[in-house]
Amino acid sequence: MATNTLSILKPSVNNLTTRIFVRAAGLDYEELDMWGNKSTPEFLAKDPADLTPLLEEAGLPRGSLWESCAIMQYLCNKHGLDEFYPSDAGERAMVDSAMFYLTGTLYPLLARATYPALGFGQYPGEVATSDAGDEMKAKAQKDAEAALAGPLEVYRAWFLGGKQFIGGDTPSIADIRFAATLEFLRAIDYEFPAWAEEYMTAMETTLGEAYSEPAADVRGYIDYVRSQSA
Numbered sequence: 001m002a003t004n005t006l007s008i009l010k011p012s013v014n015n016l017t018t019r020i021f022v023r024a025a026g027l028d029y030e031e032l033d034m035w036g037n038k039s040t041p042e043f044l045a046k047d048p049a050d051l052t053p054l055l056e057e058a059g060l061p062r063g064s065l066w067e068s069c070a071i072m073q074y075l076c077n078k079h080g081l082d083e084f085y086p087s088d089a090g091e092r093a094m095v096d097s098a099m100f101y102l103t104g105t106l107y108p109l110l111a112r113a114t115y116p117a118l119g120f121g122q123y124p125g126e127v128a129t130s131d132a133g134d135e136m137k138a139k140a141q142k143d144a145e146a147a148l149a150g151p152l153e154v155y156r157a158w159f160l161g162g163k164q165f166i167g168g169d170t171p172s173i174a175d176i177r178f179a180a181t182l183e184f185l186r187a188i189d190y191e192f193p194a195w196a197e198e199y200m201t202a203m204e205t206t207l208g209e210a211y212s213e214p215a216a217d218v219r220g221y222i223d224y225v226r227s228q229s230a
Ligand SMILES: N[C@@H](CCC(=O)N[C@@H](CS)C(=O)NCC(=O)O)C(=O)O
Pocket: 009, 012, 013, 014, 015, 038, 050, 051, 052, 053, 066, 067, 068, 069, 103
C-alpha cells in the first residue's frame, strides 16, 4: 500500500486538484477510482461526507481526510513542501485566501454555469434542482456564467497581481486549485481572458506530465459529454 491513498472520481476538477498535486510534489501515492463504488458503508465509515477526493494516510487522527485544499495543506505541512505552500505567515495567508475564495465564491458560480453541460447534479435549493421551467434554469446558468467574470478578475488583479503564478515564480497549491477548476470552463465554450489562457499554458508547461496526465481524464470527459450533445 502506498503512503498516500487517494479515492478519486476522474471527471472531477476537485479531484484533479489533488491528483496534480501528489504528482507535482513527487509523493508516494496510489489512486482508487470510486466511479460506481462510492456511498458504500465502508466508504462512508471513512468519509461520512461521501465526497472525493479522500486521502487515507497513517498520520491522520482518524486515518482519512476530505476537502481538496485541506489535503494539499496537510501534505505540504507534513512534508515541509514550502515551494507549494510558503511557511512565511503572510505569503501563506495569500495562498489560503485564494483557495478559500475559490471554494466559497468562484466554485459555486462555476458549478451553476458548467454542471448542466457536464451532466452533474446540483444542490438542493438551487434553481437547477427546483420546479422552475427550462427557461428559468437556462437563465440561472447564464447568470452564473456572466458572474464568473468578477471573481476571475480578482484572481488576475489581486492574487496574481502581475506575478506569473499566485505563488510567484512557481505554482503554489492555490495555483493548482485554480487551474484545475478552470478546466471545467471548456465545457461551456467560456471565452477565457487572454491572461487566463496564458496562465493555463504556463501552469501546464511548468508542471508538465504532473498536470497533463490527470487533466486528460477531465478533458476526455468534457469531450465525451460534448459529443453526446452535438
Ligand atoms: N470542496 C470539496 C468538493 C468535493 C466534491 O464536491 N466532490 C464531488 C466530486 S466533484 C463528490 O465527490 N461528489 C459526490 C458524488 O459525486 O457522489 C473539495 O474541494 O474537495
